[in-house]
Amino acid sequence: xxxxxxxxxxxxATPGAARAxxxxxxxxxxxxxxxxxxxxxxxxxxxxxLLAAAAPLLSEYVFHYRFAQQDLLHTYEKPQFDNLAYLxxxxxxxxxxxxRLLYGGQVSLGVGFVAALVNLTVGIAVGLTAGYFRGVxxxxxxxxxxxxxxxxxxxxxxxxxxxxxxxxxxxIAIIGLLNWTGITLYxxxxxxxxxxxxxxxxxxxxxARDRRIMFRHILPNVLPLIFVLAAIDVGAxxxxxxxxxxxxxxxxxxxxxxxxxxxxxxxYFVRAWWLVVSPGVMIFLTVLCLYLIxxxxxxxxxxxxxxx
Amino acid sequence: xxQQLLEVKDLKTQFFTRDGVVRAVDGVSFxxxxxxxxxxxGESGCGKSVTALSLMRxxxxxxxxxxxxxxxxxxxxxxxxxxxxxxxIRGNNIAMIFQDPMTSLNPVLTISRQxxxxxxxxxxxxxxxxxKRTVELLDLVGIPGAKKRLDGYPHQFSGGMRQRVMIAMxxxxxxxxxxxxxxxxxxxxxxxxxxxxxxxxxAREFRTAFILITHDLGVVAGMxxxxxxxxxxxxxxxxxxxxxxxxxxxxYTWGLLRSIPRLDEKxxxxxxxxxxxxxxxxxxxxxxxxEPRCQYRRDVCKEKEPELRHIPNAKPDHEARxxxxxEGGWLVDTDWHREIGDTRVIEEIKQEVAQVTLEGTxxxxxxxxxxxxxxx
Numbered sequence: 001x002x003x004x005x006x007x008x009x010x011x012x013a014t015p016g017a018a019r020a021x022x023x024x025x026x027x028x029x030x031x032x033x034x035x036x037x038x039x040x041x042x043x044x045x046x047x048x049x050l051l052a053a054a055a056p057l058l059s060e061y062v063f064h065y066r067f068a069q070q071d072l073l074h075t076y077e078k079p080q081f082d083n084l085a086y087l088x089x090x091x092x093x094x095x096x097x098x099x100r101l102l103y104g105g106q107v108s109l110g111v112g113f114v115a116a117l118v119n120l121t122v123g124i125a126v127g128l129t130a131g132y133f134r135g136v137x138x139x140x141x142x143x144x145x146x147x148x149x150x151x152x153x154x155x156x157x158x159x160x161x162x163x164x165x166x167x168x169x170x171x172i173a174i175i176g177l178l179n180w181t182g183i184t185l186y187x188x189x190x191x192x193x194x195x196x197x198x199x200x201x202x203x204x205x206x207x208a209r210d211r212r213i214m215f216r217h218i219l220p221n222v223l224p225l226i227f228v229l230a231a232i233d234v235g236a237x238x239x240x241x242x243x244x245x246x247x248x249x250x251x252x253x254x255x256x257x258x259x260x261x262x263x264x265x266x267x268y269f270v271r272a273w274w275l276v277v278s279p280g281v282m283i284f285l286t287v288l289c290l291y292l293i294x295x296x297x298x299x300x301x302x303x304x305x306x307x308x
Numbered sequence: 309x310x311q312q313l314l315e316v317k318d319l320k321t322q323f324f325t326r327d328g329v330v331r332a333v334d335g336v337s338f339x340x341x342x343x344x345x346x347x348x349x350g351e352s353g354c355g356k357s358v359t360a361l362s363l364m365r366x367x368x369x370x371x372x373x374x375x376x377x378x379x380x381x382x383x384x385x386x387x388x389x390x391x392x393x394x395x396x397i398r399g400n401n402i403a404m405i406f407q408d409p410m411t412s413l414n415p416v417l418t419i420s421r422q423x424x425x426x427x428x429x430x431x432x433x434x435x436x437x438x439x440k441r442t443v444e445l446l447d448l449v450g451i452p453g454a455k456k457r458l459d460g461y462p463h464q465f466s467g468g469m470r471q472r473v474m475i476a477m478x479x480x481x482x483x484x485x486x487x488x489x490x491x492x493x494x495x496x497x498x499x500x501x502x503x504x505x506x507x508x509x510x511a512r513e514f515r516t517a518f519i520l521i522t523h524d525l526g527v528v529a530g531m532x533x534x535x536x537x538x539x540x541x542x543x544x545x546x547x548x549x550x551x552x553x554x555x556x557x558x559x560y561t562w563g564l565l566r567s568i569p570r571l572d573e574k575x576x577x578x579x580x581x582x583x584x585x586x587x588x589x590x591x592x593x594x595x596x597x598x599e600p601r602c603q604y605r606r607d608v609c610k611e612k613e614p615e616l617r618h619i620p621n622a623k624p625d626h627e628a629r630x631x632x633x634x635e636g637g638w639l640v641d642t643d644w645h646r647e648i649g650d651t652r653v654i655e656e657i658k659q660e661v662a663q664v665t666l667e668g669t670x671x672x673x674x675x676x677x678x679x680x681x682x683x684x
Contacts (some may be wrong), residue, residue, distance in 0.1 A: 085458040197411060199411065202474075203414070206426040206477065207395040208429065210401075
């Protein structure tokens with residue numbers, strides 16, 4: 001019996017025939033699992049997101065302190081373990097820094113991810129269209145992009161933020177609708193080269209429509225690296241939100257965001273260093289995690305870095 | 309006369325480039341009956357692939373455009389259809405197999421998705437039906453363990469296997485016509501034979517007409533019923549396959565035949581290449597397009613272009629575009645095996661070729677170029 005099995009194995013030595021097919025994604029996952037740094041970054045980011053999402057519950061049941069609650073008798077409390085609400089100290093009007101940090105995370109992470117989603121949607125759609133149809137459509141898109149890129153971004157955001165009363169939703173709209181140019185340019189460039197490939201001609205020969213070719217044949221080829229761009233984009237948006245809020249044009253107090261907590265804390269830096277350090281560290285860690293994830297995803301997904 | 313499946317009349321496809329108008333296909337006409345197989349043979353850059361792409365209206369536009377002619381497929385003019393109608397034909401009635409299976413499959417989509425796409429598009433099959441049919445198709449083209457390999461990606465298949473997948477894709481909707489554009493060029497020789505066999509058998513089994521485009525006369529030899537030889541954007545010789553090999557009537561075809569190594573060759577002679585390159589299709593020679601490279605040329609060749617005309621001493625449907633072999637020409641009785649042309653003319657051609665090479669590489673260099681090496 002053993003001999004027949006061995007013989008059968010030798011005859012049917014068509015590699016891959018017996019093994020299950022490995023897709024791009026399972027390949028990527030296989031590589032990613034060995035990349036401890038990326039996994040670590042991913043776990044940490046997930047924890048941040050969960051904590052932010054659970055902010056109301058935590059403030060109610062763990063810290064027993066609402067985010068707007070003031071206590072003028074306990075201003076500038078140092079970080080301490082005696083009272084959980086003072087875990088990260090209190091600010092100039094006695095608000096709990098840790099609770100505000102959690103709520104701030106909701107805003108900062110929320111704005112980051114949702115605005116990045118808007119960016120991606122607009123960027124992919126516009127990039128694919130411009131790259132695929134070329135000609136006048138591409139000229140129009142390129143014109144808009146170069147114009148947008150020609151204006152220093154921070155001024156643009158400042159002007160718009162000054163015109164509209166900025167809140168989380170306005171901020172998402174502003175950033176989401178202005179920050180898509182990078183993704184568009186990338187997708188457009190990739191589409192340019194992909195549309196000339198033979199397999200796209202092959203897709204034409206089976207009678208596929210333009211939309212089908214764009215979304216079913218070209219997009220899957222661009223998608224892996226888009227995830228990388230998205231991770232970096234989220235990080236950049238969180239920084240941008242912080243910067244805007246820091247300058248006083250982003251999320252307005254009393255709604256906390258990591259950015260405006262930083263602004264606020266800066267005034268009391270000498271007296272209460274913890275007010276600056278805690279949001280700063282959160283921004284730093286979140287952005288670092290996102291960049292690490294982007295980097296890890298690129299290593300896992302980029303076929304040019306494939307070793308086999 | 310049977311109903312023609314395909315009737316191409318005076319097709320002209322041109323590319324409008326910065327350097328001028330490239331007349332890639334310049335007045336090509338041919339017919340194809342249902343189930344018939346046709347070989348389109350010629351060197352690279354003779355307009356074979358452009359002809360095939362024109363049939364499906366897939367000429368990149370701009371710079372290309374079909375400026376003249378008609379392509380009657382199944383009674384309808386492809387050139388007069390709107391985009392939707394053309395899409396209805398692509399993949400459904402006319403399918404195409406490409407030269408390089410390495411690049412003509414989408415690397416990030418599974419095999420099953422790529423094959424079933426045409427099924428879903430044209431035959432309106434749902435996912436599970438399409439999947440079932442895909443397994444059948446893969447079995448048909450000889451992919452072992454089709455069921456298991458369905459969700460594989462192209463990079464997990466070898467070159468020959470991928471070409472089989474391409475053939476399965478082409479066959480999926482039971483097209484009436486398959487255009488095979490150098491389907492075996494990218495494959496190694498042992499696989500070539502397998503793929504050609506497969507194509508031949510499938511075409512016979514399903515009564516699919518196909519046009520086999522190749523630069524290798526050896527490939528079409530056992531494959532097709534008729535052969536059209538193309539040169540410089542025009543058809544220069546039309547004949548039955550057996551007739552063409554037994555009795556070729558155009559110096560260009562002779563040249564092609566001479567440059568194929570033969571097992572049954574008695575002489576120990578060298579392979580004879582055709583000197584020079586195909587003509588520049590922006591400014592083709594005013595007379596016969598092959599004249600600059602022809603060892604048998606006379607003055608008339610330079611002045612006037614010959615018509616594609618019936619040839620004496622040949623079967624009735626044998627036509628060639630050559631002053632020499634046409635009625636009253638000087639090559640009518642020439643045995644192309646023995647007489648390889650005027651030695652003086654050959655020297656002339658070699659010199660002209662050398663001149664061109666010199667101009668192209670080292671202007672003003674006085675040393676003669678190395679002699680052109682015989683093919684392999």
